[in-house]
Amino acid sequence: MGTPNARPDGRDADEPWRLPAGWDWALVDHLLGRAPLGMALMDTDLRCVWLNDTLERGGGIPRAKRLGRTLGEVLPDLPAASIEANMRRVLASGEPLIDLEYRGRTAADPEHEHAYSTSFFRVDDPAGQPLGICYVVVDVTDRWRARRRMALLSEAGMRIGTTLDVARTAQELADVAVPGLADFAAVDLRESVLRGIEPAPGPVPGDPGLRRVGQRSARDDPRESYARNGEYVPVRADSPAARCLVDRRAVLEPVLDPDSVGWIARDPEVARRLRAVGLHSLMVVPIAVRDRVLGVAHFFRRGSPEPFEGDDLILAEEFVSRAAVSIDNARRFAHEHAATLALQRSLLPHGLPRQTAVEVTSRYLPADDRTGVGGDWFDVIPLSGARVALVVGDVVGHGTHAAATMGRLRASVHTLADLDMPPDELLAHLDDLVMRFVDEEGRGEGGLDTTALGASCLYAVYDPVSRVCTLARAGHPPPALVRPDGTVEFPDLPAGPPLGLGGMLFESTELELPSGTLMVLYTDGLVESRAHDIDQGLDLLGVALDRPDRPLDDICATVLDTLVRQPPEDDVALLVARTRTLDASHVVSWELPADPAVVAEARERTTRQLADWGLDDIAFTTELVVSELVTNAIRYAAGPINLRLIRDDSLICEVSDATSTSPRLRHARTSDEGGRGLFLVAQFTQRWGTRYTAGGKTIWAEQPIAAA
Template identity: 55%
Template structure:
């Protein structure tokens, strides 16, 4: 018998085929769903009796009874066979609505859906499904005691079914977070809301040393009277998923904890620190000796042919769970030869990781051959081991070994994968550190070789210097300084800073320092020297840009700053000019410190702008300091505050110059900085009146003899009688040339400091030229003789003309 339904149920026809019938049983409405169900278009059905669609004999009495029920306001439903357009019979679940009217005519709404056969499952099949399901299942009563469980759940915990039934989880498996799980069950009983996918760690009695991960879901069991009779929970073993997630998490964390610095030993120690105790109880990192060498060309290349038969390794890092690392036979820094089987060099070059799940000192010859190592293994219970070769970029670096002692679980294949990943990441960091150390050492060596090894200010200046390279993270910079002896007892002081860091900056610094020395030897005044240096920097920049374009690089030489000063001890005058560099600091003999006002000038490399020189007078005993910006910037990057600190640090009259220089740098820069730091201090001296003599020379050839005689007498008075003849010839040639070819006024000056200097000044700007006279020439040998007799000679230009000078070495000076 078809079942009847209430009027509210048959209106749910969202997925049904529908039709409207008139009181006479004719079809007056046909939906697309009906067309799809029976394959009959609306044109073939509308206006025709619905009885023609039935696949059974029409029962008029039954049809009348259904119609009467629908007219009373009720509905009807039942299974009815209907005929498809292709002739086959389709059983549909037919629903007829209560009658209603359209334009006053009585109508009925019919909806139908195909009735497909359902699978009938026997009780034996259901029991087998529940019992042998790969998911653990259990039913607990209201007191959370086991009522039923399947075979899978019994295997998970390792507790027999007979021991579980009638007892609670917390009583049987306390290690499985029993209290927490029971709290979740009580919540489900109270709220009737299921809890899904709760993960926790546990263990099994069959393998109590290895943790397992489980995912559990809970839902209430409700009786027909809507009362809660218990709770059911489902358990699945998700150890592989959990392990993969943990391994990924550990590897990601290792990426942030290992390799934080560009230091080989620090990186190796970070690997050991990270792995203990979360992964192993004892970790050692042994690196090949070349990896740790200062030269740093590193290790064996994997494809570079045969390696040494016996590798020389050194312990780079060590970490254990025990205080003092008693398990270790060798400590950090010791030479080691630890290689597990196969213990040949091939393990390091191309071998895979070595896994020894059960480490027995009595079963491994490579252990028994070293009694001390075997004794440590037995004493501290090292029972499982993994050794992973450390390789990166086809380069063999060393070996990392993990061992367990307190952790009772042996290493498994999954642990090898994690160990390999940790070592691979650390190997890249070690190789980066090795390469950086090698390049940094080369750059620092180059940089120091390009800086002056010995500084001397002659009798004009006492000098001291301090240089600190940038820290390892910043790389070497291009700071430099120099003290250049000049003619007339003068001294040139220079300090500069090349933009950028690295080998390129150090090489550019060396080129600029050489250029400054060359230009200073040409006796150029400071402003002209900077102008020529600016042209050189522009040319270097063009060359660098062209080379970078060819190589596809972005590293170019972009500029520099510089300050050049010339101190004359005769007049105690200092002439200086700067190109974008901080001004010098001057400390008077009474301790007053100040910064002279000097036009800043543009940095070198911009071109098209002039430099301006400034001259100041320095009292004897004044302190003159040149420095680079790294000294005054500090950690706060406040240049004005740094200059104030520098001024205060140098305002210490009477302090030894070397001590003052070192103390000032330590005070201003107590920690390593990312920029180079250079400080050059000079304490001024003055040439006394008894060290300088000068005469005016009339423009008369007859005056040569008189001036020559005065010079010889003065040299004799100074006690340099052995230089009298040479001085006489030099004075005679220089004064004669000035009278013949130069313009008045003409003067002669003798200076006595570390050398004896003869200077002839005139108002002409014509440069002298050394000539090699032929044997038939009557003249042209004057300057040639001067060059042969003097230690050095040259010319420099002044605002009033030029000066020709010649120096002689003082015997015993």
């Protein structure tokens, strides 16, 4: 072996290659022949001139076939071109290359891909001239697989569960698994999970009603899947999916042989698809949390010849375990979001009430799923005297608390509006109620809840007889007014503090609006977003409100298309009203002296006016109401008395005086000589009540006139 031209194995050296001069084979064999690492020596032409026993076993090629040949000639399934290029660089520069990693297959284990770490250094003769290359090879497959597994798990942690959306999370699971773990992955969930319902605990026998929610293919081959996303996926009785749904344990089918695997052989369609596509290995993992099965995940191999192994199943279970928690969180969020949305919708008006003061339409856009349902609301409230209240409000925050708080505030506004309070007084009372809400929550077990604190509200009352609109706001954006000539303005109303701060005053502003004026009330989600600030939003709103004579639905659509990105970042409430006027043909009034003799005159004037209006059928009832109300004013009030009749959808009778004493309905006893007046008014009218004015009060009563 020490002869320069003899092979290390002792065979005849008369071959087409020659050993390079300067090699001391005895020394090489003595030092490296039994080394536990794979080692080889290559000449300057990168042909193998020596290798040890470890490398011979690791490559699976006999020594006699490797000597005198290049790496690419004997191991074509390795990246030989890249490896030899690195050898040439080391040979030329003399700089060693340490720990070059690559993957490939060798004759020793042609069915599996291995990872190797190789180091190269140049071998020189005593004169410093290169004799060749020495390289050292270590099989690092286990290290590479562990590192790859950690990388895949890290990727899964970052990519699975990025949103609170069930379908998106299922698709993320499939995306992470392909191509790192499988060539095709499919995720099927129970329909109840997609509806946000928590499944019952325990096994799932029979067909659980699965839907394909996510899938991913490394080759984008539609033949790999027998269901598209959203389609029903049947579960065959003896399939791996059925088994794992029952015992909640993952199933590994290393080899999918259509001829030998029973559940495949019994289903010709599945067997045909497997043969056509080449799917040859399968893992099925139940998606489960807290003993509840949400669905199953399928993983197939097709391109790589290696079947799935136990380590692959462990990795798949890790993926699915992380996805299951995220899917369940998304399911719970979807359930709570649906409940909150249902609560919010139940608390918002389902239809705008009938009234003639304004033509009105509305839109409500909930925020997207990432933000959640908010507490915006709007209302149209008919008031006495044919007036109408227009309301928009916004509760800070999102979720169930915001929706519930919105419902409480909306109910409170209705109650205060029924008392016919001026807008500034109504907001003052609402401010007190919000402080009470916060105080009540602070005394509860859940601690302080400030959801209602900082809520905003805009309250406007429009009178179609006087054409005066009275407005007040509590920390809310001003309305937009569009005059009939198209002029857009945002009136400079006193801002007022948000609700719940206390100790500050609210002020009202009166504006006279001609018939046909547009009043646009909205929440800040319409004019404020990440794309633009509120000033830009108001400018855009003004542009969208051109041509005010258009149908209100068209105006709403234009406003939303111009200002709101889909889905909206915040809830948007929009209320658009066009004012109307009740002219002299619908309203009459008389000022009466405080003399009992005038009661008969009031009845006579009323009768004549009802005849002019064609309302003779309710003349008797109206005479009775007028008589009682005027008599009550003469007896208990002071100053001039005003009688006004308004013909609207109903007949409204109003009697005003200069005192603030409120009448009280009571039941007279048999022996009483009086006390039955307001009781009779309440019996013969549809509604009645009292509202206070700056100069006194007005008692009003309404009678339906539809039949007449």
